[in-house]
Amino acid sequence: MASSSNVGQSSSSHSRRLSWPPxxxxxxxxxxxxxxxxxxxxxxxxxxxxxxYDLLNHIFSDTKAVFTPQTPEKADKITFKELYxxxxxxxxxxxxxxxxxxxxxxxxxxxxxxxxxxxxVGRINTTMAFFPEMKTALRTYHPVPSLQKTDGxxxxxxxxxxxxxxxxxxxxxxxxxxxxxxxxxEKKRAGQIPPTSVVNLIFxxxxxxAPLASIHFDGTFNFLDLFLPKPLSSSDRAxxxxxxxxxxxxxxxxxxxxxxxxxxxxxxxxxxxxxxASEMARENIDTREEIExxxxxxARRNQFLQKLVSAMxxxxxxxxxxPHFVPAVPQPNGQPSGRRSRRTEPTKEEAAFMYYVPGEEPxxxxxxxREPPRRETLSRSQSAGTAELGRPEDRSMLQHAWHxxxxxxxxxxxxxxxxxxxxxxxxxxxxxxxxxxxxPPTPEAPIQQPHTVPIVHTRSSxxxxxxxxxxxxxxxx
Numbered sequence: 001m002a003s004s005s006n007v008g009q010s011s012s013s014h015s016r017r018l019s020w021p022p023x024x025x026x027x028x029x030x031x032x033x034x035x036x037x038x039x040x041x042x043x044x045x046x047x048x049x050x051x052x053y054d055l056l057n058h059i060f061s062d063t064k065a066v067f068t069p070q071t072p073e074k075a076d077k078i079t080f081k082e083l084y085x086x087x088x089x090x091x092x093x094x095x096x097x098x099x100x101x102x103x104x105x106x107x108x109x110x111x112x113x114x115x116x117x118x119x120x121v122g123r124i125n126t127t128m129a130f131f132p133e134m135k136t137a138l139r140t141y142h143p144v145p146s147l148q149k150t151d152g153x154x155x156x157x158x159x160x161x162x163x164x165x166x167x168x169x170x171x172x173x174x175x176x177x178x179x180x181x182x183x184x185x186e187k188k189r190a191g192q193i194p195p196t197s198v199v200n201l202i203f204x205x206x207x208x209x210a211p212l213a214s215i216h217f218d219g220t221f222n223f224l225d226l227f228l229p230k231p232l233s234s235s236d237r238a239x240x241x242x243x244x245x246x247x248x249x250x251x252x253x254x255x256x257x258x259x260x261x262x263x264x265x266x267x268x269x270x271x272x273x274x275x276x277a278s279e280m281a282r283e284n285i286d287t288r289e290e291i292e293x294x295x296x297x298x299a300r301r302n303q304f305l306q307k308l309v310s311a312m313x314x315x316x317x318x319x320x321x322x323p324h325f326v327p328a329v330p331q332p333n334g335q336p337s338g339r340r341s342r343r344t345e346p347t348k349e350e351a352a353f354m355y356y357v358p359g360e361e362p363x364x365x366x367x368x369x370r371e372p373p374r375r376e377t378l379s380r381s382q383s384a385g386t387a388e389l390g391r392p393e394d395r396s397m398l399q400h401a402w403h404x405x406x407x408x409x410x411x412x413x414x415x416x417x418x419x420x421x422x423x424x425x426x427x428x429x430x431x432x433x434x435x436x437x438x439x440p441p442t443p444e445a446p447i448q449q450p451h452t453v454p455i456v457h458t459r460s461s462x463x464x465x466x467x468x469x470x471x472x473x474x475x476x477x
Contacts, residue, residue, distance in 0.1 A: 036224060037125040042140040043132075043301040045294030048284040049229055051123070053146045056114045058238030060084075066246060066256050068194050070169055080198075080242055085109045087199050088116055091167040098155075098163075108150040112160075115147055119160045120202045123227050129156035132301040135308065143297035145290035167199040181208055184248050194249045201248055216244065216269045231280050233273040240269045400425045 038050050048054070060081045067083045069076075071090060078086075089099055089109075102109035118124045129139045130148065139156060168177055177200045178184045184204060187195035196204075205212065205223045213222040223244065226237045243257035247267075255262065259270040275283070395403070400421055 036122050036228075038123055038128075040140070040142055043142070043298040045143045045145060045298060048146045048286050048290075051114075051118060051144065051147065052227055052229065052234070052284065054234035054283050055227065055237050055241075056117065056147075058235050059117070059241055060110055060114060062238070062242060064242075064256050067198075067249060070194055070197055072170075080245060081110065081113070083198050084117065085113050087167040087197055088113060088163060091163045093159075093163040093166040105150050111147045111150060112155070115144065115155070116160050116164060117202070118227070119157055120164055120199060121206050121224060121227050124157050124160075126158045126161055131156070132297060132304055141301050143294050143301075145286070145294045145297075148293075164199050164203075167197055169194070169197050172196065172200070179204060179207075181205065181212060181248070188248070188251055191251075193251050196249075198245065198249065201245065205244065205248075215267055221272075229284075231275045231277075233275055234283055236270070236272045240272065243269050395421060395424075397425060397428055 038046060040046060040050070062080055065077045065079050065082075067078055067080060069078050070083065070087060085102070088094060089102055098112075102112065115124065115130070127139050129141050130144060132141055132143075134141050134156065139158075178187060178196050181204060184195050184201060209222040209224045213219050216223075226241055239257050239259075243255055243262065246252075246255050246257060257270065262268050262270045403421070404425075
């Protein structure tokens, strides 16, 4: 009884020293997930506070080799850093160049793993890129001075996320990986160690952060809050994260990341220590070199955008004018030409009609009203395109076709002669046909008159008398 009382007193004093955040934090839902990604303007650097550099540093600098490798060639236990980097390296979406860089420069592999972990939990969304030569308007460039100290880290968030989604166990390529925490624990209880890849486990815990808040925490804190800028110790948050990784990936009943509270309360994560304002100010401090490098990269991005815009403007000036529309030319008497004159008023749609003019600059003002063209009689040679017409107005065949479609009454009489534009259009068409056929149109053939032919009926039999008669039949030879 005494020992039990001592344990209770010790646990009570420990809980007073290490407690949950005093301000209640609502569980992560749809609205709060939208505020999870880092929001910065284009060319603005991501600081250590944005990425929670101290938290990442504590996670990837832990030296406890307690995790089971996810590849069969590694039999010994490895650290979380090795576990996560190996998962990225063995991903089907990891390029050959990226793999060679990870082997040649191990520090680059650690920096890539830190950025990938932020993408894994949703802090870096797929609208971010980390190289200044990015041209697409769907993403924004951001230098990350604390995580880009090695040469060659020119990835963007979409490629990183594709690499993460393909980082699965060899057995998970043939079947679907577990998608809920219960499925992960069920595979672990069945003896499958590890039950899933570490990358997929982080996706699962991020998607189910709200229901797990009351299982592993006190209901006011969840898994995603570990990566947000909060007045909590970075080392304690790293310990809680590694505790969750071991809890779901390993089968041992003893968690090496336990504290006194988690050992006395099964399924509960270790407690977090709240920081004061002065203690929080001493965490995630950017160095002078990182600040200068971020400014240099932001200036390089602005210079790249200025050159890109200048090149686009010069290219736009050298290009020919784009096709455009010009308003129709009104008739002097206020009435449209051709068969359209049978209508009293144009409709609203017809009044707004504009001609399509390819490759010409649009006129700033409507064209002036011109005098009606003079009438001329077209001869056969002129209709064939061999003689030149006195053109009433410079209207192309395409313009006249649009004008005819928009101004012709479909119920009107088709025997009208039309105006000079119609006759000019007919002459142009005949000229095109003549050039294609290489001779004038075929003259009309004379009309043949019908004539009468006799129809003779022969005898139907020997005994029947001969019968014959003439019948008028119109026959065309």
